[in-house]
Amino acid sequence: MSTSAPLQGQVAIVTGGASGIGRAVGELFAESGLAGLAVIDVAECDLPELDAEVVTGQFDVADADAVRGFISEVHDRFGRIDILVNNAGIAPVVPWSEVTEENWQRVLDVNLNGAFHCTRAAWDHMRDRQYGRIVNISSVGAFLGSVSAHPAYGVSKAGLIALTKSLAKEGAADGILVNAIAPGSIDTPMLESFGPEARVEYAEAALLKRQASPKELAESVVFLVSPASSYITGATLHVNGGALLV
Ligand SMILES: NC(=O)c1ccc[n+]([C@@H]2O[C@H](COP(=O)([O-])OP(=O)(O)OC[C@H]3O[C@@H](n4cnc5c(N)ncnc54)[C@H](O)[C@@H]3O)[C@@H](O)[C@H]2O)c1
Numbered sequence: 001m002s003t004s005a006p007l008q009g010q011v012a013i014v015t016g017g018a019s020g021i022g023r024a025v026g027e028l029f030a031e032s033g034l035a036g037l038a039v040i041d042v043a044e045c046d047l048p049e050l051d052a053e054v055v056t057g058q059f060d061v062a063d064a065d066a067v068r069g070f071i072s073e074v075h076d077r078f079g080r081i082d083i084l085v086n087n088a089g090i091a092p093v094v095p096w097s098e099v100t101e102e103n104w105q106r107v108l109d110v111n112l113n114g115a116f117h118c119t120r121a122a123w124d125h126m127r128d129r130q131y132g133r134i135v136n137i138s139s140v141g142a143f144l145g146s147v148s149a150h151p152a153y154g155v156s157k158a159g160l161i162a163l164t165k166s167l168a169k170e171g172a173a174d175g176i177l178v179n180a181i182a183p184g185s186i187d188t189p190m191l192e193s194f195g196p197e198a199r200v201e202y203a204e205a206a207l208l209k210r211q212a213s214p215k216e217l218a219e220s221v222v223f224l225v226s227p228a229s230s231y232i233t234g235a236t237l238h239v240n241g242g243a244l245l246v
Pocket residue numbers: 015016017018019020021022040041042043059060061062087088089090091110137138139140182183184185186187188189190191
């Protein structure tokens with residue numbers, strides 16, 4: 001297999017693929033030999049021309065029925081699902097004093113339950129082919145607690161780490177490897193939503209004194225779904241420029 005095309009012929013689902021990290025992941029997957037890319041996003045997805053067949057589903061990852069229906073269509077169309085990247089996420093800036101049951105639940109519904117719905121819908125297709133690669137995009141917030149975002153943000157991201165470990169145990173015998181990435185500060189619209197001071201503060205907190213580009217984060221995702229990481233499962237890869245040494 002060519003190292004320049006480690007994903008040759010494969011089919012991937014990327015949630016939150018219209019913007020930021022998810023968008024960069026889709027683009028880098030297409031440069032890595034991917035045959036089919038399915039993007040799920042609530043926002044309209046206007047990806048540039050890619051060297052892969054692209055299908056998009058515009059809906060909320062918290063909508064289990066929509067997720068199930070779309071992933072079934074993706075499988076019907078391509079005949080396989082090799083990769084799932086659970087990346088869609090929200091990080092509303094809400095202080096503890098303004099937390100309500102509704103906004104608490106919404107963060108968990110999107111960031112954690114969305115990953116559960118997508119994983120459950122893709123799982124049997126992966127198990128049937130005895131091959132799957134799942135990457136959950138967590139956050140340093142799983143380890144530090146929320147910094148700028150809603151208190152439920154860190155909770156949801158810590159939940160993704162535990163989900164990663166639980167599913168790594170479930171999938172190992174069936175060739176399904178499940179890993180997480182805990183990004184530090186990445187230069188995306190989500191970071192912008194925290195304001196200019198947060199950008200400076202987060203860059204300062206990293207040993208590398210800067211944000212990562214979405215592409216740098218996407219490189220780590222490609223690594224975790226490529227043959228180069230065939231002995232890695234249940235792990236969390238910390239991509240934070242030295243902001244948190246674990
Ligand atoms: N940017 C950072 O510094 C950073 C740090 C740590 C973790 N993360 C995580 O990385 C992931 C991607 O974030 P980003 O920085 O690229 O943000 P972003 O806001 O640029 O992109 C997030 C994408 O998810 C989509 N999305 C949001 N809610 C959705 C829903 N309910 N259903 C489907 N799609 C939905 C958005 O429309 C958007 O396209 C998130 O899970 C985020 O928590 C980001």
